[in-house]
Amino acid sequence: MSAPHAAPSAEPAFVPASDHPQALIDRVRSAVAARTPLRLVGGGTKAFVHAPVAGDPLDLRAHSGILSHEPSELVVTVRAGTPLADVEAALAEHGQCLPFEPPRFGAGGTVGGAVASGLAGPARASVGGARDYVLGARLINGRGELLTFGGQVMKNVAGYDVSRALAGSWGALGVVTELSLKVLPVAPAEATLVFEVDQFNALERLHRWGGQPLPINASRWLGEAAGPGRLHLRLRGAVAAVEAACVRLLGEAPGVRLDPLEAAAGWTAGRDQQLPFFTAPPSPAHGLWRVSVPQTAEPLLAAWPQLIEWQGAQRWLWAPADAADAIRTAARAAGGHAHLFRAPAVGDGGVPRADAPSPALGAVMQRLREAFDPHGIFQAPALF
Template sequence: MEFPALREAIERIRATAADGRTLSIRGGGTKAFYGEPARGEALETAALRGVTSYEPSELVVTVRAGTPLAELEALLAEQGQCLPFEPPRFAPGGTVGGMIAAGLSGPARASVGAVRDYLLGVTLVNGRGEVLTFGGQVMKNVAGYDVSRVLAGSMGTLGLIAEASLKVLPVAPAEATLEFACSQADALELLNEWGGRPLPLNASAWRERDGAGVLSLRLRGAVAAVEAACAQLGGERQDRDRAAAGWQSLRDQQHPWFAAGEGELWRLSVPQTAPVLAADGAPLVEWHGGQRWYGSAPGQGSRLRAAARAAGGHATLFRCAADRASTAGRFDTLSAPIERIHRALMNEFDPHAVFDRARLYPTIPAN
């Protein structure tokens, strides 16, 4: 599948490996804030662009990594299809490769799955400048270790993603958003109870608004199923366009809750059944309780991480002020067995540390 832009990238990777330098892969730069600060020379992916195959009837699209995410989503929308995991955009210019490398999903993640669940196959250039292909264009192509999915969330530390095949889905025929006035504890109890029932749950978000707790619940599915769920659950049904704009703002972190946060934004990943956490401030709770955002002043990271661990989860410093270095690492400390696995993967794909592995974990050196 080599073409001029890919050959140029391969030559650049090989030359960098020979010189002992480091490359930091860059797509649209919309997630530059995420993870540890980039080090090394930028390897731009903008030239690796284009949809190489799209079969709407097969629900599969194959696209080069530098393709703008907005361009892909517009193409899918023309066919009444979508990326159901709602990858966050944050700003214009994000790319498909950046979507995979960051591994981030939007409000529907708890109901429909994550980025990696829709990744069928990937073409990768490793740290030796070799072109490797994993998976394919159907789920049954996967045998043994599913290397394609390992790349989701790898932050460019294992190689340059050149092309990816993604499973897509039809847009749901019906959607409705309900709102309920309730406390955080009551919201978690309701979500856990609803999760055990045959309801077309798609996304949820609890936050404080004007000093009172509000739970928003999005339903998606067949028309009959959505209407029946609305009748069963009650709540206040929201205007469709206004609700859609609200979910979009949550997806892209343009919601007023994010604007009102303090100097650091923390993402706590915990079991959905975890109770209200022992942490200061009212969070924004998503993913039916599984993702909880906290705005915090610098220096509170250890307390938030302790609260997440006590609930059986972990915490990530998602954003911090560009002009203010945080004393906390962006990602939580790995356990010794998991660190060994990460180290082995990095050394297998990139033995000379050509790619900026410090972007993900500064403590994992080459070999």
């Protein structure tokens, strides 16, 4: 989340009446007048990521539709309630995509939810996250004002960089009604290589290969922390670059090149957490932990099987609630943090889902919320 430089200076912008979200504005203003908390609702596909949120539901799915798509300008503008599947299908018709691959944990997810969650798929380490593709946004703040931030070009705005701060805000700053997103062409070529290797050597190879001019787009290692595992490496780019990288990498380490259809299915399943690792917890008492650390961090938490993405920066593991202190201590020692991404089906022990933010970050978050929602109307989960 970007730090504030000054009080927000944006004024409510003129919006054509045909596209004015008056019903949403009226609902927010009524909630302000009655001091009734609101809970923003989209497709509900990511509700499991955080503890339940109180407040009257404000369903945004009716505020839907692609407003414009300029393929030559690499920009799409959509209402926030637009199904993510609709946007991806429209982009695919022009050979384009959302490079950060927002996870689709189920059918019905919206573009607004994809940005509000700030989650990204397998390519995050190489292409950036959701906030890197948000060019502009319209937002109804906690006073019931419709504000416009950013635009349809890559430029900063004065004051709060709200269009980027919305990514990962989980609805805490207001009702996003519209988003302009940068899109990119689908890569001309793609290949997936698989190597049998333990975690230590998988991380070592990723660090070494990551410092070389190779078209590495995504990685996934799965196995026992101290035993054998499989490293999947996805290459994307120009045809010549991908083919040359395949020859070079397979010459450096024994491995195989996967069939393209098999490989694509695997990356999709990883993106949407449909791999067996994600769908079959060791027991109902195990929760899924997301450990975010620097890419160069050494192997961690060897007691539990792991799936590692983002060239080492995102590590998933199943562990019971009573392991929370050990997991969070190890994450902090490595320079990162841990989040209980999926709570155990039984016996969560009251473990907080997210780490507490640092005092400095907490102060920034509090100032942002006070500036955009002074009456505390928008109920949202912990932001970190």
